[in-house]
Each structure stands twice: as C-alpha cells, then as structure tokens.
Amino acid sequence: MSSENAAEPRRIEVGGDQSYPVLVGSSLLGELPGLLGEHVRKVLVVYPRALRTTGDAVREDLAASGYEAVAAEIPDAEEAKHIQVAAFCWGVLGQSDFTRSDAVVSVGGGAVSDLAGFVAASWLRGVKVVHVPTTLLGMVDAAVGGKTGINTAEGKNLVGAFHPPAGVVVDVDTLATLPRNELFTGMAEVVKAGFIADPAILDLLENNSLDDISDHGGAVLRELIERAIAVKASVVSEDLKETGRREILNYGHTLGHAIELAERYQWRHGAAVSVGMMFAAELSSLTRGLPDAVVDRQRDILRKLGLPLTYRADRWHQLLDSMKRDKKARGALLRFVVLDDLARPTTLEGPDPALLFAAFQEVAAEAPRGGAVQLG
Numbered sequence: 001m002s003s004e005n006a007a008e009p010r011r012i013e014v015g016g017d018q019s020y021p022v023l024v025g026s027s028l029l030g031e032l033p034g035l036l037g038e039h040v041r042k043v044l045v046v047y048p049r050a051l052r053t054t055g056d057a058v059r060e061d062l063a064a065s066g067y068e069a070v071a072a073e074i075p076d077a078e079e080a081k082h083i084q085v086a087a088f089c090w091g092v093l094g095q096s097d098f099t100r101s102d103a104v105v106s107v108g109g110g111a112v113s114d115l116a117g118f119v120a121a122s123w124l125r126g127v128k129v130v131h132v133p134t135t136l137l138g139m140v141d142a143a144v145g146g147k148t149g150i151n152t153a154e155g156k157n158l159v160g161a162f163h164p165p166a167g168v169v170v171d172v173d174t175l176a177t178l179p180r181n182e183l184f185t186g187m188a189e190v191v192k193a194g195f196i197a198d199p200a201i202l203d204l205l206e207n208n209s210l211d212d213i214s215d216h217g218g219a220v221l222r223e224l225i226e227r228a229i230a231v232k233a234s235v236v237s238e239d240l241k242e243t244g245r246r247e248i249l250n251y252g253h254t255l256g257h258a259i260e261l262a263e264r265y266q267w268r269h270g271a272a273v274s275v276g277m278m279f280a281a282e283l284s285s286l287t288r289g290l291p292d293a294v295v296d297r298q299r300d301i302l303r304k305l306g307l308p309l310t311y312r313a314d315r316w317h318q319l320l321d322s323m324k325r326d327k328k329a330r331g332a333l334l335r336f337v338v339l340d341d342l343a344r345p346t347t348l349e350g351p352d353p354a355l356l357f358a359a360f361q362e363v364a365a366e367a368p369r370g371g372a373v374q375l376g
C-alpha cells in the first residue's frame with residue numbers, strides 16, 4: 001500500500017453542509033494526511049484482528065507522517081458493532097488524551113466503519129473520522145454517507161448517529177485479500193444501486209463474466225465501484241439525515257435486517273439484503289405493479305452472483321416482529337422501499353398484512369434440516 005507511483009485517483013464528491021471526497025484508486029494510503037487536515041495530531045486507527053497487517057501498515061504510515069498514531073484492535077465483523085467495543089475505544093481515546101482536534105481512522109469492512117464512525121461521532125460529541133474501507137461493501141456503501149451505528153439485543157443499527165467522514169480512501173488494492181464470498185455479498189449493495197438508480201450497473205453485471213466482475217485490478221469492477229459510489233453520493237448529498245430521498249438506499253433492508261437478527265448475524269449483511277430485495281421486488285409487484293420482467297431480472301442477477309434468494313418460511317412471525325423496529329416504521333405503520341419500475345423507487349406505507357405475507361411466500365423456503373446455517 002505504498003503511495004509511490006500512484007495514478008491520479010478518481011474523486012467523487014459528497015455534497016451537503018459538510019462535503020468531502022471519496023478517492024478511488026490504487027496505492028492511496030498517502031492520501032490520508034491530506035484528508036485528515038492540518039490540525040490533527042493524534043489518530044486512533046481502528047481495525048479488526050483479522051486485518052492486523054493492513055491496520056498496522058496504516059498506523060505506521062501515519063506515525064511516519066508525524067502523527068501520534070494509536071491502534072484499537074477490535075473483534076471481527078458484526079461482533080464489532082457492540083456497545084462494549086465502543087466503550088473499549090472510548091477508553092483508549094481517554095487514556096491517550098484525544099481532544100476535539102484529533103481524529104479516528106477506520107480500516108476494515110462496513111462493521112468497522114459503522115463502529116469507528118459511531119465512536120468518532122460520540123467522542124467529545126464529535127471528532128473527525130476518515131474511512132479506509134477494505135471490503136467491496138464498505139467501499140460502495142458503508143464508508144460513504146455518514147450513517148454510523150451499533151446493534152442492540154433488539155435489532156440492527158438501533159443506536160447510532162449521522163456523522164459524515166472527512167474523507168474516504170477507496171484503495172482497490174486492499175481487495176486483493178478479500179475472500180470471494182465476501183466480495184460477492186458486497187455485490188448485493190451494488191445491485192441495489194442498479195435497481196434504485198443506475199441500470200448501467202445491471203448491464204455490467206449481466207454482460208461480464210464473474211471473473212471480470214470480481215477482478216479487483218480490472219476495469220469492470222472499477223466501474224461498478226465508481227457507479228455505486230456515485231449513486232450513494234448523489235442521494236446523501238441531497239438528504240444526509242434521511243428525511244426523504246435517502247430512504248431509497250434502504251431497498252431490501254427492512255426484511256434484510258430482520259433476517260440478520262434472526263440468524264444472530266451469522267449471515268453477511270449483503271446476503272440478507274439479497275433476500276430482502278427479492279421480497280421487496282415481489283411486494284412491489286403485488287402493490288405497485290412492478291413488471292414481472294424487472295422482478296425476474298433482479299432474481300437472475302442475484303442468482304448469477306451466487307446470492308441467496310429465499311429464506312425459511314417458519315420464521316415469518318419473528319421477522320414481522322423485528323420489522324416493527326425498523327427505523328422507517330412510523331408508529332404502528334411499517335414502511336418499505338418498493339419499485340414502481342426500474343430506477344423508480346418509492347415508499348409503501350402500512351401495506352395490507354396479507355400482501356406482506358403473500359410477498360414473503362414468494363421468497364419462502366423450507367426450514368433447513370438439522371440446524372444447517374447458510375452463511376451466504
């Protein structure tokens with residue numbers, strides 16, 4: 001991850017009151033000081049144990065640039081999004097005398113940027129954060145947009161804050177070590193961006209081989225990443241705090257989050273969102289007349305990527321119960337993001353429970369025998 005001989009990165013600007021760049025390219029570590037700005041002296045580098053080599057490289061690079069760089073090594077994946085992990089980070093910040101002019105840098109997937117973003121949002125009521133996403137999902141979605149959060153026993157992301165980063169470094173070289181199944185679960189959010197806003201993404205996914213789609217050094221994946229970031233940047237530039245348009249980024253998430261909770265976070269987010277998008281598409285067909293061709297296209301693309309399309313039928317009541325705590329719900333009214341057509345998302349409020357159940361029947365599968373767990 002050296003910054004020598006780096007080609008000029010693509011810069012995607014996220015607008016709004018606190019605008020910031022998302023830099024996309026190779027060998028971009030050297031961009032971190034520029035994003036941190038002039039006044040930062042101390043940096044907390046937050047990374048999971050599984051990414052110790054990369055996290056350490058970032059910390060050493062920052063130390064070599066003159067920062068007092070402190071490491072916070074946290075549990076892996078969804079285990080990171082826990083209040084005790086936030087408290088551990090607050091402890092490190094306190095013991096190292098971090099002030100309001102200091103900063104946090106996250107290195108990892110979406111779980112790490114959500115946790116580290118929340119720590120930065122809450123420490124001294126808000127310090128700077130820069131994200132270095134190392135999963136596809138983190139690059140195209142989680143690290144961009146300023147939503148931060150942790151889970152509680154009752155559900156996913158129930159505690160958090162909107163806290164935009166000062167910048168995001170999308171170094172595609174970090175994808176070299178990402179396991180293939182992690183890359184493809186991240187692709188669910190890319191597909192989401194295609195169906196809600198940018199159908200060119202869908203053409204790329206349909207017209208290229210899985211090898212080209214997953215080649216981190218190749219032009220296809222690079223275009224998918226840049227297009228998906230552009231969708232997210234455009235939406236959050238307009239509506240940081242989800243008072244309106246931003247809800248479209250939740251397509252597939254109402255059921256998806258309920259599945260993650262039901263599976264005790266043993267399914268990856270992208271896998272759960274894949275089933276959630278199929279459910280949302282079926283609901284769109286039943287309630288908004290979404291053409292069958294669009295539903296079939298979504299199913300075909302998700303299937304090509306090896307993403308799950310169904311979920312066990314026997315869990316419907318549990319899922320429905322969790323969906324009542326979804327952040328889009330208003331009082332007793334459940335709300336879903338649905339599609340009127342390709343790239344025409346809208347909100348459906350208080351749908352007839354019979355239609356919700358009917359949509360679920362379209363994605364329902366028999367319960368696995370012998371307690372088999374599908375990791376997605």
Ligand SMILES: NC(=O)c1ccc[n+]([C@@H]2O[C@H](COP(=O)([O-])OP(=O)(O)OC[C@H]3O[C@@H](n4cnc5c(N)ncnc54)[C@H](O)[C@@H]3O)[C@@H](O)[C@H]2O)c1
Binds near residue numbers: 185270
């Ligand atoms: N804030 C947002 O806007 C937003 C958007 C989408 C998703 N999310 C959240 O993001 C999380 C999911 O993120 P994720 O899919 O990145 O999962 P993750 O952060 O759990 O990472 C998945 C796994 O990949 C490993 N990993 C990460 N980078 C690697 C690399 N370069 N090489 C090898 N292994 C690597 C991690 O150690 C982990 O085991 C969920 O908690 C979801 O709710 C947030």
Ligand SMILES: O=C(O)C(=O)C[C@@H](O)[C@H](O)[C@H](O)COP(=O)(O)O
Binds near residue numbers: 141156242247
């Ligand atoms: O950025 C957003 O807004 C999104 O909804 C993006 C989602 O992909 C992401 O999973 C988000 O964390 C879900 O937000 P939540 O508000 O439903 O917790």
Ligand SMILES: [Zn+2]
Binds near residue numbers: 141189253269273
């Ligand atoms: Zn998501």
